[in-house]
Amino acid sequence: KAGVTQTPRYLIKTRGQQVTLSCSPISGHRSVSWYQQTPGQGLQFLFEYFSETQRNKGNFPGRFSGRQFSNSRSEMNVSTLELGDSALYLCASSRGGGGINEQFFGPGTRLTVL
Amino acid sequence: AQTVTQSQPEMSVQEAETVTLSCTYDTSESDYYLFWYKQPPSRQMILVIRQEAYKQQNATENRFSVNFQKAAKSFSLKISDSQLGDAAMYFCAYRIILTGGGNKLTFGTGTQLKVEL
Numbered sequence: 001k002a003g004v005t006q007t008p009r010y011l012i013k014t015r016g017q018q019v020t021l022s023c024s025p026i027s028g029h030r031s032v033s034w035y036q037q038t039p040g041q042g043l044q045f046l047f048e049y050f051s052e053t054q055r056n057k058g059n060f061p062g063r064f065s066g067r068q069f070s071n072s073r074s075e076m077n078v079s080t081l082e083l084g085d086s087a088l089y090l091c092a093s094s095r096g097g098g099g100i101n102e103q104f105f106g107p108g109t110r111l112t113v114l
Numbered sequence: 115a116q117t118v119t120q121s122q123p124e125m126s127v128q129e130a131e132t133v134t135l136s137c138t139y140d141t142s143e144s145d146y147y148l149f150w151y152k153q154p155p156s157r158q159m160i161l162v163i164r165q166e167a168y169k170q171q172n173a174t175e176n177r178f179s180v181n182f183q184k185a186a187k188s189f190s191l192k193i194s195d196s197q198l199g200d201a202a203m204y205f206c207a208y209r210i211i212l213t214g215g216g217n218k219l220t221f222g223t224g225t226q227l228k229v230e231l
Contacts, residue, residue: 033217043205043221056216088157094217100147100166103217105159 004106012112018079021109025093032074037088050096086113116141120222127196135191137206147209148189154202201229
């Protein structure tokens with residue numbers, strides 16, 4: 001079974017631009033969560049999508065948005081990029097039902113904002 | 115708000131020895147899930163072990179086991195017979211059980227584990 005895939009793996013943008021990151025979950029998984037990892041703030045939850053609906057949201061500004069498609073693939077968009085948005089962005093997928101519901105992480109997208 | 119604290123930024127262990135990584139958390143919930151994740155230099159997060167708070171029995175996965183003390187809100191990870199491949203950043207994580215379901219993990223700051231020959 002293929003794991004979680006994220007594209008692109010590396011991205012360089014300049015301040016003020018916008019960026020879209022993609023995450024393809026494991027087949028059969030309906031939940032996709034996004035996390036931001038930085039040296040200063042650590043791992044922080046951005047949002048979770050389940051069956052094309054945002055189910056949970058972290059404390060990030062509105063510049064960070066996402067969506068999920070009918071095939072469970074998810075995209076995350078960051079508009080008006082700031083230097084502080086430089087980070088490793090991880091997505092994780094799970095079946096999304098009840099119970100402990102293990103999350104499987106992708107390899108991440110490394111975003112550098114210049 | 116829930117918080118997760120890992121007080122050991124770095125730990126070292128000799129190969130084949132045992133090491134324990136500490137984690138405490140703060141929550142007012144009575145039921146939740148706890149996890150330990152490993153992040154090697156490749157940055158791929160890998161689930162090491164998980165624990166449901168309602169289960170008193172400590173979880174075990176091969177060389178990895180936890181000491182879950184619910185009253186003390188403590189969730190330490192013990193790695194036995196340490197191997198070079200265990201060298202990584204280890205994150206403790208908490209997940210609240212939400213009425214509508216959901217996968218919102220709160221992570222600690224991590225412990226960098228070094229394994230020495």
